Amino acid sequence: MHRLSNPGLSRRDVLAAGAATLAGSAASRDALAQEGVNLDAAGTLEAPSQPFHDTVRLTVNGVIRELRLDTRTTLLDALREHLHLTGTKKGCDHGQCGACTVLVDGVRINACLTLALMHEGDDITTIEGLGTPENLHPMQAAFVRHDGYQCGYCTPGQICSAVAVLKEVDAGIPSHVTHDIAGAPALSDEELRERMSGNICRCGAYSNIIDAITEVAGTRA
Amino acid sequence: MKFDTPATTNPIDALKVVGQPIDRIDGPLKTTGTAPYAYEHHGEAENVAYGHVIGAGIAKGRIAGIDTAAAGRAPGVLAIVTAATAGPLGKGKRNTATLLGGPEIQHYHQAVALVVAETFEQARAAAELVRIDYLAEPGAFDLRAAKGSATKPKESGQTGPVDTSVGDFAGAFARAPVSLDTTYTTPDQSHMMMEPHASLALWEGDRLTLWTSSQMIDWWTDDLAATLDIPKKNVRVVSPFIGGGFGGKLFLRADALLAALGARAAGRPVKVALHRPLVPNNTTHRPATVQRIRIGATREGDITAIAHESWSGDLPDGGPETAVNQTRLLYAGANRMTAMRLAVLDLPEGNSMRAPGEAPGMMALEIAMDEMAEKLRIDPVEFRIRNDTLVDPEKPGRPFSSRPFVECLRLGADRFGWSRRDPQPARRREGRWLVGLGMAAAFRNNLLMTSAARVRLDAEGGVTVETDMTDIGTGSYTIIAQTAAEMMGLPVGRVTVRLGDSRFPVSAGSGGQFGANNATAGVYAACVKLREEIARRLGFNSADAAFVDGEVRSGNRAIPLGAAAAEGEIVAEDAIEYGDLDETYQQSTFGAHFVEAAVDSATGEARVRRMLAVCAAGRILNPKSARSQVIGAMTMGVGAALMEHLAVDTRRGFFVNHDLAGYEVPVHADIPHQEVVFLDETDPISSPMKAKGVGELGLCGVGAAVANAIYNATGVRVRDYPITLDTYLDRLPEVA
Numbered sequence: 001m002h003r004l005s006n007p008g009l010s011r012r013d014v015l016a017a018g019a020a021t022l023a024g025s026a027a028s029r030d031a032l033a034q035e036g037v038n039l040d041a042a043g044t045l046e047a048p049s050q051p052f053h054d055t056v057r058l059t060v061n062g063v064i065r066e067l068r069l070d071t072r073t074t075l076l077d078a079l080r081e082h083l084h085l086t087g088t089k090k091g092c093d094h095g096q097c098g099a100c101t102v103l104v105d106g107v108r109i110n111a112c113l114t115l116a117l118m119h120e121g122d123d124i125t126t127i128e129g130l131g132t133p134e135n136l137h138p139m140q141a142a143f144v145r146h147d148g149y150q151c152g153y154c155t156p157g158q159i160c161s162a163v164a165v166l167k168e169v170d171a172g173i174p175s176h177v178t179h180d181i182a183g184a185p186a187l188s189d190e191e192l193r194e195r196m197s198g199n200i201c202r203c204g205a206y207s208n209i210i211d212a213i214t215e216v217a218g219t220r221a
Numbered sequence: 222m223k224f225d226t227p228a229t230t231n232p233i234d235a236l237k238v239v240g241q242p243i244d245r246i247d248g249p250l251k252t253t254g255t256a257p258y259a260y261e262h263h264g265e266a267e268n269v270a271y272g273h274v275i276g277a278g279i280a281k282g283r284i285a286g287i288d289t290a291a292a293g294r295a296p297g298v299l300a301i302v303t304a305a306t307a308g309p310l311g312k313g314k315r316n317t318a319t320l321l322g323g324p325e326i327q328h329y330h331q332a333v334a335l336v337v338a339e340t341f342e343q344a345r346a347a348a349e350l351v352r353i354d355y356l357a358e359p360g361a362f363d364l365r366a367a368k369g370s371a372t373k374p375k376e377s378g379q380t381g382p383v384d385t386s387v388g389d390f391a392g393a394f395a396r397a398p399v400s401l402d403t404t405y406t407t408p409d410q411s412h413m414m415m416e417p418h419a420s421l422a423l424w425e426g427d428r429l430t431l432w433t434s435s436q437m438i439d440w441w442t443d444d445l446a447a448t449l450d451i452p453k454k455n456v457r458v459v460s461p462f463i464g465g466g467f468g469g470k471l472f473l474r475a476d477a478l479l480a481a482l483g484a485r486a487a488g489r490p491v492k493v494a495l496h497r498p499l500v501p502n503n504t505t506h507r508p509a510t511v512q513r514i515r516i517g518a519t520r521e522g523d524i525t526a527i528a529h530e531s532w533s534g535d536l537p538d539g540g541p542e543t544a545v546n547q548t549r550l551l552y553a554g555a556n557r558m559t560a561m562r563l564a565v566l567d568l569p570e571g572n573s574m575r576a577p578g579e580a581p582g583m584m585a586l587e588i589a590m591d592e593m594a595e596k597l598r599i600d601p602v603e604f605r606i607r608n609d610t611l612v613d614p615e616k617p618g619r620p621f622s623s624r625p626f627v628e629c630l631r632l633g634a635d636r637f638g639w640s641r642r643d644p645q646p647a648r649r650r651e652g653r654w655l656v657g658l659g660m661a662a663a664f665r666n667n668l669l670m671t672s673a674a675r676v677r678l679d680a681e682g683g684v685t686v687e688t689d690m691t692d693i694g695t696g697s698y699t700i701i702a703q704t705a706a707e708m709m710g711l712p713v714g715r716v717t718v719r720l721g722d723s724r725f726p727v728s729a730g731s732g733g734q735f736g737a738n739n740a741t742a743g744v745y746a747a748c749v750k751l752r753e754e755i756a757r758r759l760g761f762n763s764a765d766a767a768f769v770d771g772e773v774r775s776g777n778r779a780i781p782l783g784a785a786a787a788e789g790e791i792v793a794e795d796a797i798e799y800g801d802l803d804e805t806y807q808q809s810t811f812g813a814h815f816v817e818a819a820v821d822s823a824t825g826e827a828r829v830r831r832m833l834a835v836c837a838a839g840r841i842l843n844p845k846s847a848r849s850q851v852i853g854a855m856t857m858g859v860g861a862a863l864m865e866h867l868a869v870d871t872r873r874g875f876f877v878n879h880d881l882a883g884y885e886v887p888v889h890a891d892i893p894h895q896e897v898v899f900l901d902e903t904d905p906i907s908s909p910m911k912a913k914g915v916g917e918l919g920l921c922g923v924g925a926a927v928a929n930a931i932y933n934a935t936g937v938r939v940r941d942y943p944i945t946l947d948t949y950l951d952r953l954p955e956v957a
Contacts, residue, residue, distance in 0.1 A: 051296055051343065072342040081341060086261035087254015089464070091415045092497040096881035099415055127254035136249060144248035147849045150694030152251030153415040153464030159252060189894070196889040200881065202415050202465050203694045204856025205849060206892040 416464020858923020
C-alpha cells in the first residue's frame with residue numbers, strides 16, 4: 001500500500017500510483033470526485049466505481065485494430081490479452097529483459113514500458129507480423145538454422161530486436177562501441193553484441209544468436 | 222523394458238537420424254511466437270479471470286490481520302484468496318515451505334493472498350488495497366553467522382552420504398609435503414528463467430486442469446493433488462512449452478496452487494503469473510555455500526589426501542547444497558573425506574538449480590586444484606591428468622562406465638593453445654589489458670530414472686509419440702522425434718511428438734541432466750514394443766524385421782509401415798526401467814573448460830574473450846541442440862563467476878536485488894564466441910541410447926575456469942564469488 005505525501009499531487013500522479021492513501025485537501029477531494037475518484041472521511045482513496053476506458057486505433061501487423069481499453073493497459077498487455085498476439089512475451093514487465101520487444105513504426109521498443117493508448121495511429125509489428133511457421137522471415141529462419149534459442153521465451157524479442165538492429169546500422173546510428181560515430185557503423189560482432197544487450201537470453205544462446213544475425217546481415221549486404 | 226545388461230547393437234546404432242545435427246522441430250513455432258506458453262492458452266478456457274499474488278512483507282512471524290474490505294470493493298474484483306479463506310490445505314512432499322502462507326510466515330514474499338479480478342489491471346490495483354499487519358519475529362539470515370550452529374543434515378537419496386571417509390585423511394594430510402587448506406564461498410543465486418512461473422486453472426466439477434510451466438509433470442500433479450487434498454486422477458497438468466526452468470520449475474509453486482484456489486473461489490478459470498519482482502524470494506534459489514578444501518600431495522604432484530566440507534543453510538526441514546559430492550569421484554587419493562553441514566536459515570527455500578551440488582562444488586574445487594598446481598609448480602592440466610582415476614576412489618572395485626577425462630583435457634589444451642599460457646601470472650599484457658588463461662575440469666553424474674512413453678502408428682504410416690516429458694529448451698521434442706524416427710525407419714517429418722501432459726505416460730522429466738538419455742530410452746522401449754506388434758500383424762518374425770524407409774522388410778518381402786495399421790491404429794506403451802548398472806558402474810560425464818580473460822589494468826573491468834568446452838557425455842543425440850545446452854551452461858557459468866549474486870539483507874531477511882535489473886545475468890556483450898567439442902563416444906552401460914546427460918556438465922567448472930583465468934591475468938586470487946570489481950581492484954598490479 002503506497003503512502004503519498006505530496007499535497008500538489010496531480011490527477012495523473014494519483015492514477016499512476018494506483019489506489020492510494022493520501023492526505024487530500026477538500027479542494028483536491030472535490031477535483032478528484034469530478035473525475036470519479038472518491039475519498040472516504042479518513043482520506044483513503046477509494047477506487048473509482050469503474051476503471052477509466054478510452055479507445056485507441058492502431059495498426060498491428062498491417063491490420064487496423066480499434067480497442068477500448070482500461071487506460072492502464074500496456075501495449076504489451078493489449079497485444080497479449082486483448083488481441084491474443086502472445087508471441088510478444090512478458091518476462092519482467094519492467095523494461096529489464098527485452099522479451100516484449102516490438103517494432104513501432106519500424107523502431108524497436110519494450111512494449112511493457114508504454115501504454116497502449118499512447119499509440120494512436122501507430123504501426124506496430126510483432127513477431128507474428130514478421131513471418132509464419134510456413135513462411136519464415138529470413139531472421140526467423142536463421143535463428144532456426146543456428147539454433148539461436150532454447151526455451152524460446154526471449155526469442156520473439158531477440159528476433160524483433162535483431163531486425164531493428166540491422167536497420168539501425170544501415171541508418172548509420174552509432175552505438176556505445178562505435179569507434180567513429182561520424183562514420184558508418186560496422187556490422188562487427190562487437191556492434192551486434194552491444195546493440196542486442198537489451199535482450200536477455202537466460203538459456204544463453206547468445207553465441208548462436210550473433211551467428212544468425214551475422215548470416216542475415218551478410219546475405220543482405 | 223528392463224535395462225540390466227549393457228546395450229549391444231540395436232536399431233539406434235544406424236544413426237540415420239539420431240546423432241544428426243537437425244534443426245529443432247519446434248523451431249518454427251518458437252521463432253514465430255506461435256508456441257503456447259502457460260499464460261497464453263486463450264483457446265483452452267473462456268471467461269478467464271486474472272489473479273495477482275501478494276507476497277509477505279516480512280521474513281518470519283505471523284499475520285496479525287488481513288483487511289481485504291477495500292480490495293473486495295474495488296472494481297472488477299471477484300474473489301480474494303488467503304490462508305484464512307482457502308480451507309485446509311496439505312503440502313506437497315517436494316515443498317519445504319507452504320505455498321500459501323498465513324497466519325505463519327516462513328519466508329519473505331511467501332504468497333499470502335491472491336486477488337482475482339476481471340482484468341489484470343484491476344487485480345493488480347486491488348492488490349494494493351489489501352492491508353496486512355504482521356507480527357515479525359527475529360530470524361537467522363546470515364550463513365556465515367549461522368555456520369557455527371550448522372548440524373549434520375538428514376541423509377536422503379538426493380544428498381547421498383552426508384559424511385564420507387576413506388583411509389586416514391588427517392594423518393595423510395599432516396604428512397603431505399605440499400598442502401593447501403583454503404575456504405571458498407559461493408552466493409545465493411536465482412534461476413531467473415525468462416518466463417516467470419505462470420498457471421491457468423480450470424475446474425470442471427471436481428476435476429482440475431492446470432496449464433502451467435513445469436519441468437516435472439508427474440511431481441506437479443502429485444503435489445497439487447496432495448495440497449488440494451483431491452484425488453490425483455482428478456488433476457490434469459499440461460505444460461507443452463516452458464520458458465526456461467533451470468530447476469526453478471521442478472517443484473509445484475504458488476502460481477499453480479493459487480490459480481486453482483482462485484478459480485475455485487471465483488467460479489471461473491483463473492490465470493496467475495508471478496510478477497518478476499516476486500520470483501527470487503517467492504520461489505526457490507540455489508543456496509549459498511561456505512566450502513573448505515584441503516589437498517595434500519607428494520612433491521611430484523600425486524594427491525595423497527583430499528577433503529571437501531560444505532556449509533549451507535535452508536528453512537527447517539530443508540536440505541543441504543551437496544557441494545562436496547563430485548570430490549568423492551573426480552580425483553585419485555587414498556585418504557579422503559567429505560562432509561556437509563546445514564544451518565537453519567529463514568531465507569526463502571533453497572533447492573535445486575542447474576547442476577545442484579556440482580555447480581558450486583566445482584567452483585570451489587577447481588580453484589583449489591589451480592592453487593595446488595601452482596604450489597607444486599605443475600601445469601594445471603598435467604596436475605589433473607596425473608590424478609585421474611578409472612575407478613571410484615572410495616571403492617576401487619567399482620569402475621567408471623567410461624571416463625575419457627584425460628582425452629578431454631589434452632584435446633582442450635591443444636585446441637585452446639594452452640601451451641602459450643605463462644604460468645607466472647600478470648605477465649601478459651595487450652595494451653591496457655592484462656590477459657590470462659584458465660581451465661577447470663567438468664564433471665557431473667549421469668542419473669538413471671524410469672521413463673515411459675506411448676507410440677501410435679496410423680494407417681498412413683505416421684508415428685505419434687506421447688510422453689509427459691517436458692522440453693524446457695533442451696530439445697526434447699527433437700531428440701524424441703529422432704529416436705522414434707530411427708526406431709521406425711521414418712524421416713523425422715513423419716513423427717509427431719506430444720509432450721507435457723499428465724494424460725501421457727510418466728517420463729523422467731527435465732532435471733539433473735537426466736532428461737535426454739532417460740526420456741529417449743523410454744521412447745526406445747515403446748518403439749521396440751510397437752515394432753513387435755507391427756511385425757506380428759504383418760506376419761514377420763520381429764527379430765528379422767527391418768524398419769527402413771517407411772517399410773518393414775524381411776527376406777524379400779517389403780510392406781509399407783502403414784499397412785500394419787490398416788484396420789486401426791496400433792498403440793504400444795512401455796517404460797525403460799533400470800537394474801543395478803549404476804551401482805556396478807559409476808556413471809558420470811566429463812569435460813574440460815578453457816577460458817581466456819582480460820582485465821583492464823586501470824579500471825579492473827574483466828572480460829571473457831574466448832571459451833572452449835570439451836565434453837564426453839556418451840552418444841550425442843543431436844549435436845546442434847546438445848551444443849546449445851553446453852554454450853548456455855557456459856554462459857550461466859560466466860554469470861556465476863562474474864556477476865550473479867542474490868544480496869541478502871541480513872536484518873530483514875530477504876534477497877534485495879529481486880528483479881532482472883538488480884540480479885545481473887550475462888547479456889550479449891558479456892559472451893564471446895563459444896567453442897564446444899564432443900568426444901565421439903558411446904556408453905552402452907547408460908541405456909540403449911548409449912547417451913548420457915550434457916546440459917549440466919557444461920556448467921560444472923566454468924566459474925572456476927574464469928576465476929583461474931583472472932588469476933593468471935592479474936595475479937589476484939579471489940575465493941569469494943562472484944568475482945566483482947570490489948573483490949580485487951585494490952590488489953591489481955600497479956599501473957605502469
